[in-house]
Amino acid sequence: MASMVFSECSTSTTSRFFPMSLRKDAVVLLRRLSLPRHSCASKVPLSFRAFTVGASTPTSPPPSVAIEACAKVIDGKYVAKQIRDEISSEVSRMKEAIRVVPGLAVILVGDRKDSATYVRNKKKACESVGINSLEVHLPEDSKEEDVLEFISGFNDDPSVHGILVQLPLPSHMNEQSILNAVTIEKDVDGFHPLNIGRLAMRGREPLFVPCTPKGCIELLHRYGIGIKGKRAVIIGRSNIVGMPAALLLQREDATISIVHSRTQNPEEITREADIIIAAVGQANMVRGTWIKPGAVIIDVGINPVEDSKSSRGYKLVGDVHYEEACKVASAITPVPGGVGPMTIAMLLSNTLTSAKRAHNFQ
Amino acid sequence: MASMVFSECSTSTTSRFFPMSLRKDAVVLLRRLSLPRHSCASKVPLSFRAFTVGASTPTSPPPSVAIEACAKVIDGKYVAKQIRDEISSEVSRMKEAIRVVPGLAVILVGDRKDSATYVRNKKKACESVGINSLEVHLPEDSKEEDVLEFISGFNDDPSVHGILVQLPLPSHMNEQSILNAVTIEKDVDGFHPLNIGRLAMRGREPLFVPCTPKGCIELLHRYGIGIKGKRAVIIGRSNIVGMPAALLLQREDATISIVHSRTQNPEEITREADIIIAAVGQANMVRGTWIKPGAVIIDVGINPVEDSKSSRGYKLVGDVHYEEACKVASAITPVPGGVGPMTIAMLLSNTLTSAKRAHNFQ
Numbered sequence: 001m002a003s004m005v006f007s008e009c010s011t012s013t014t015s016r017f018f019p020m021s022l023r024k025d026a027v028v029l030l031r032r033l034s035l036p037r038h039s040c041a042s043k044v045p046l047s048f049r050a051f052t053v054g055a056s057t058p059t060s061p062p063p064s065v066a067i068e069a070c071a072k073v074i075d076g077k078y079v080a081k082q083i084r085d086e087i088s089s090e091v092s093r094m095k096e097a098i099r100v101v102p103g104l105a106v107i108l109v110g111d112r113k114d115s116a117t118y119v120r121n122k123k124k125a126c127e128s129v130g131i132n133s134l135e136v137h138l139p140e141d142s143k144e145e146d147v148l149e150f151i152s153g154f155n156d157d158p159s160v161h162g163i164l165v166q167l168p169l170p171s172h173m174n175e176q177s178i179l180n181a182v183t184i185e186k187d188v189d190g191f192h193p194l195n196i197g198r199l200a201m202r203g204r205e206p207l208f209v210p211c212t213p214k215g216c217i218e219l220l221h222r223y224g225i226g227i228k229g230k231r232a233v234i235i236g237r238s239n240i241v242g243m244p245a246a247l248l249l250q251r252e253d254a255t256i257s258i259v260h261s262r263t264q265n266p267e268e269i270t271r272e273a274d275i276i277i278a279a280v281g282q283a284n285m286v287r288g289t290w291i292k293p294g295a296v297i298i299d300v301g302i303n304p305v306e307d308s309k310s311s312r313g314y315k316l317v318g319d320v321h322y323e324e325a326c327k328v329a330s331a332i333t334p335v336p337g338g339v340g341p342m343t344i345a346m347l348l349s350n351t352l353t354s355a356k357r358a359h360n361f362q
Numbered sequence: 363m364a365s366m367v368f369s370e371c372s373t374s375t376t377s378r379f380f381p382m383s384l385r386k387d388a389v390v391l392l393r394r395l396s397l398p399r400h401s402c403a404s405k406v407p408l409s410f411r412a413f414t415v416g417a418s419t420p421t422s423p424p425p426s427v428a429i430e431a432c433a434k435v436i437d438g439k440y441v442a443k444q445i446r447d448e449i450s451s452e453v454s455r456m457k458e459a460i461r462v463v464p465g466l467a468v469i470l471v472g473d474r475k476d477s478a479t480y481v482r483n484k485k486k487a488c489e490s491v492g493i494n495s496l497e498v499h500l501p502e503d504s505k506e507e508d509v510l511e512f513i514s515g516f517n518d519d520p521s522v523h524g525i526l527v528q529l530p531l532p533s534h535m536n537e538q539s540i541l542n543a544v545t546i547e548k549d550v551d552g553f554h555p556l557n558i559g560r561l562a563m564r565g566r567e568p569l570f571v572p573c574t575p576k577g578c579i580e581l582l583h584r585y586g587i588g589i590k591g592k593r594a595v596i597i598g599r600s601n602i603v604g605m606p607a608a609l610l611l612q613r614e615d616a617t618i619s620i621v622h623s624r625t626q627n628p629e630e631i632t633r634e635a636d637i638i639i640a641a642v643g644q645a646n647m648v649r650g651t652w653i654k655p656g657a658v659i660i661d662v663g664i665n666p667v668e669d670s671k672s673s674r675g676y677k678l679v680g681d682v683h684y685e686e687a688c689k690v691a692s693a694i695t696p697v698p699g700g701v702g703p704m705t706i707a708m709l710l711s712n713t714l715t716s717a718k719r720a721h722n723f724q
Contacts, residue, residue, distance in 0.1 A: 176566075193566060197559030200609070201601045204538075204555060229624045231631075237612065239563045247562070250599065250620060255631065257619040258612060262591045269593075269617065 072223075072331040074298070076215070079222050080341035087348050088129040094352075094361055095130070102355035103132035104162040104188065104347070105154045109147060109173070110140035115166050122164070125344045131351055134160060144173045148181050155183040161358055162188030162351035185358070188350040190214075191240065199247045207357075208350045213245035215342025216277055216298045217252070223331065225275070225296050228253040233273035235259045235266065235286065235319065241279035241300050249275070266290070278319035288324030297325055297332040300339045433691040434585075436660070438577070441584050442703035449710050450491040456714075456723055457492070464717035465494035466524040466550065466709070467516045471509060471535070472502035477528045484526070487706045493713055496522060506535045510543050517545040523720055524550030524713040547720070550712040552576075553602065561609045569719075570712045575607035577704025578639055578660045579614070585693065587637070587658050590615040595635035597621045597628065597648065597681065603641035603662050611637070628652070640681035650686030659687055659694040662701045 095101050104126055108119045119135060126133035136150050147165070154160045163186045169175050184192050190199075190208035198204040220227060232254040236242035246256045254275065259266045270276060270290040278286050279300035291297065301319030318335035325332055333339055356362070457463050466488055470481045481497060488495035498512050509527070516522045525548045531537050546554050552561075552570035560566040582589060594616040598604035608618045616637065621628045632638060632652040640648050641662035653659065663681030680697035687694055695701055718724070 193559030193563055194556045195559065196562050197555030197557065200558050200562050200605055201555055202599065202605075203601070229626050231626075237564065239565070243562055243564075250622075253622075253624040255619065255621060255625040257617065259617060260612075260615075262615040263617040264591050264593075 071326045071329040074219050074223055074331050074333045076219060076333055076338040077341045079219060080345040083345040084129050087352050090352055091130040098359055098361055100359050101132050102351050103134060103160045104351045105134040105160045106164045106166060107136045107150055108166045109138045109142055110170050119166050122344060125348055129348055131348060140170055147178055151181045161354040162186055164189055188347060188354055199244060210240055210244045211346035212241050212343045213248050214346045215339055216245055217248050230254050230274040231272055232275040233257045233259055233270050234277045236279035245277050280319050282319055283317050284321040286320040288328050291325055291328040293328050294330045297329045299333050299335055302335055302340060433688045434693040436581050436585055436693050436695045438581060438695055438700040438703045441581060442707040445707040446491050449714050452714055453492040460721055460723055462721050463494050464713050465496060465522045466713045467496040467522045468526045468528060469498045469512055470528045471500045471504055472532050481528050484706060487710055491710055493710060502532055509540055513543045523716040524548055526551055548716060550709060550716060561606060572602055572606045573705045573708035574603050575610050576708045577701055578607055579610050592616050592636040593634055594637040595619045595621055595632050596639045598641035607639050642681050644681055645679050646683040648682040650690050653687055653690040655690050656692045659691045661695050661697055664697055664702060
């Protein structure tokens, strides 16, 4: 039996949506942002530091400087909050102007606790910016047709602008055919092959960009980190992060290389990068020696590792060895608090974009 | 007014279609193939030479060896002929078994001489393997609707398995909307974003792969050149060659880097490659110094350059400086006679695949 929850919330902040602060020059001065607790930034006052992205070589600066140096922390939590505020403002403006509120439908099948948590977080995030969230919860033993029926209903429902099927689905269901049933106009996850194809092609525009890679690029933009002409290495080639991240970076004129499980010399290739996106799901895989001095690191991995000091018995770490990377990189996302918070923010952004497009609202 | 030509030819060779000779080991011994006239292979007897793909470094072999060395010529003309023979055999087998002949419809608009030549070549190639070719020739001042009407007719026609709109179209027509009108089941060019999306995604299969990049990979396969784990640099990121070639190489587990007009150090990156695909349209751009000793080069460029010795006043050269490359690479495609002949062979292959799929013929 399906349960449905419908909620509507709105806020009224006034800042405008996405005032991009992309600066194309290589030498940038970063604004001071709040620093996560595992930052080592105290060694050098951040507000007075300039750094060059991609201008260094593996031999410079000398080791003594590298040991002293400390990466700027790219604070995803802060940026995600900023974006949610902007979305909130846009949702209000839209509601006021044309009496339309963006709506996101989430379909959850079964009783996986982690999935239930993700869905709850998405619902809360929707509420926080005034987007309607509509949740369908189907039992584990539902038929594929039941899911397809709900998708079909949401496809036709003009109050729904985004449809998200929480993965993984129970094993008796065909994930691909269920995901393909979501109309491309409401594919806010951006995983439809037609969207991916348009993302890959020059001169074509995808309707939606997958949320996590979109969040990675947004962090670079917001921190004024130039992409054009930079050497970018993407570690991992998954459909949901690595591959679309590479396509996005190439769209912005980076020179991309994609490192994966069959790459023979990942360390050597990664060390060529001005920008590293690590999305491979292996705790601390990228060591300090893999990183060119001055590189910018976006760490998508969230890996639990044993930690006797923690009351939970574990802590979360990224794919990049944070402490080592901090000494070499010019900027880095922490885990948690880096890319993670950006994913849901981008889901909200995609839902807003969809609603604006459906109603031709600028 | 449209003119229509319908032809059917068949042959009866007996070899089977695509008996891939892909060898995954890095050290390969190449079979002796006929050598184009600009080969410098006479210096070292080819039939006794072994070479290692991707095992060399920029410092080995020493210059004295490199000067003596001479690349194996990858003979696209020969391979394309081999493939046409295989297709011809399969077309006969299909006709005999289920009385179905694959059909390719080509739409040509206007009077461009080069386009007319391309269409004529495609028609001849179809005839040579027994594929039906159906040609529509519309005048330059046709309306977009006229073209769309023919496409719609071919979409519905069960005797047509591939539809190809010859580009460029007259400027008053919207190329994108015309190409999008071709049903994905008959998109033998493989340019539909849905096909490109599936090509990019792991676990998805495109219905068709674009002909020229497919031809590049086929040459590597037929020459037993391993791709898995190799470093591949693709120069150029066009929708029709560079980008899909990169996606194809990645599907075969190469580690890809894409060099383009905004790349700051193309020479340095290209020199890291075990396999180079050059598709940028600049005569002789890739010099000998760009090439790692032992690399394999697939040159997609076909550029006319002045040549007073030629009766035509020009000759065709690739994107790679052939004479210089021959001294460094282990294998290289000539221009002409390399990738060029493969494109039409792959178009025939896609048309056959489409017909087989439509009739569930194995």
